[in-house]
Amino acid sequence: MSSDFTQQILSAGVAAVEAYLKCAGPGFAEDSVGERSLSTFMAIELHNRYAMHAVPEARYTDLAKHLHIEMDKERKRSLLGLHADIALYDGGRPVALIELKILSDGKDKLGELARDLKKGDPAKLSETIPVYAAALICQTEKQKTLDEQTRRVEQAAGRSMEYSVPTPTIMPTDSAEKWHWCFGCVQRSDRAAIGAAASA
Numbered sequence: 001m002s003s004d005f006t007q008q009i010l011s012a013g014v015a016a017v018e019a020y021l022k023c024a025g026p027g028f029a030e031d032s033v034g035e036r037s038l039s040t041f042m043a044i045e046l047h048n049r050y051a052m053h054a055v056p057e058a059r060y061t062d063l064a065k066h067l068h069i070e071m072d073k074e075r076k077r078s079l080l081g082l083h084a085d086i087a088l089y090d091g092g093r094p095v096a097l098i099e100l101k102i103l104s105d106g107k108d109k110l111g112e113l114a115r116d117l118k119k120g121d122p123a124k125l126s127e128t129i130p131v132y133a134a135a136l137i138c139q140t141e142k143q144k145t146l147d148e149q150t151r152r153v154e155q156a157a158g159r160s161m162e163y164s165v166p167t168p169t170i171m172p173t174d175s176a177e178k179w180h181w182c183f184g185c186v187q188r189s190d191r192a193a194i195g196a197a198a199s200a
Contacts, residue, residue, distance in 0.1 A: 006185045009098060009134050010164040012049060013183035016041035017136060021170060029171040030181045031104035031138045038136060039085040039100055046088065052095075058087035063094050064123040075122040082119055097131045103153060104138035104181075114157050117188040131188045133157060138169075139179035146180045153184060161186040 019041045020033045033041075036057065043054035060079040064071060066089075071079075086098040099116035117126075117133050125131060137153055139146045146166050154161055161184040168178040 005096070005130070006132070006162050006187060008046075008050060009132055009185045010162065010183045012042050012045040013038075013134055013136065013185070014164050014167070015045045015049075017181075017183070019045065029169055030136070030167075031102060033102065033136070035085065035100055035102055038102065042098075042100070042134075043086050046086070053089040055087045055089065056085065057083045058094075058097075059083055060120055060123065060125075063087055063097070063120070063125065066092070066094055067123075067125070067128055069123050069125075069128065071123055078122045079120075084120070094129055096129055097125065099131070099133050101133070101135040102138075103135050103149065104140055113153065117157070117186075126188050132185055133188070134183065134185045135161075136181065137163075137184050138181040146182060150182070150184060157186055159186055 016038055017030050017033065020037060021028065021030065023041075024032065039056040043056045046052055046054040060082045061076065063084065064076075064079065084097045085100040087094050088096040088098070097120065099119065101113050101116070103113075113133055113135060117131055120126060120131065135153060137146065137149050139149060150161070150163060163185075164183040166180040166182045168180055171178075
């Protein structure tokens with residue numbers, strides 16, 4: 001993965017939201033999209049833009065297998081039924097994982113953001129490939145500004161994130177100002193382990 005891949009994720013995330021809006025048509029706002037739909041639109045964007053194979057809903061047990069990671073029965077059992085929202089492959093080998101969240105009114109999953117970064121820990125995936133958490137972050141009625149939302153997200157993730165440029169909603173609003181949304185992304189990886197693997 002290149003050092004600027006976080007920016008590529010942000011760009012693909014924004015494009016995925018815009019593709020969803022075009023597909024859904026009038027009457028649907030940015031935060032109407034579900035996580036599985038967003039994962040699919042984003043995987044398509046990543047595949048088309050960067051010539052990668054992008055797999056939505058990739059099973060963690062398959063990822064460990066494709067990375068030739070040996071696990072005992074207990075660790076393997078702990079991964080059963082768990083999926084990465086998007087797995088990126090190059091030459092048949094996973095090269096990165098992306099976990100997605102949508103944070104808006106009625107979809108406030110702050111507690112899951114940091115937890116998803118550790119979902120592959122039984123297979124020690126973050127020691128082998130980069131793991132990213134990405135989020136569609138929408139201004140809400142309770143949190144009046146997008147800046148307040150992003151601060152809450154960073155507190156939940158326990159680390160600073162990078163963000164796309166805030167974008168006004170396409171939906172008409174009762175107030176004089178439109179609410180805004182953006183995409184955020186943060187990486188978790190064991191760089192030393194990845195560097196050692198790359199030089200081996």
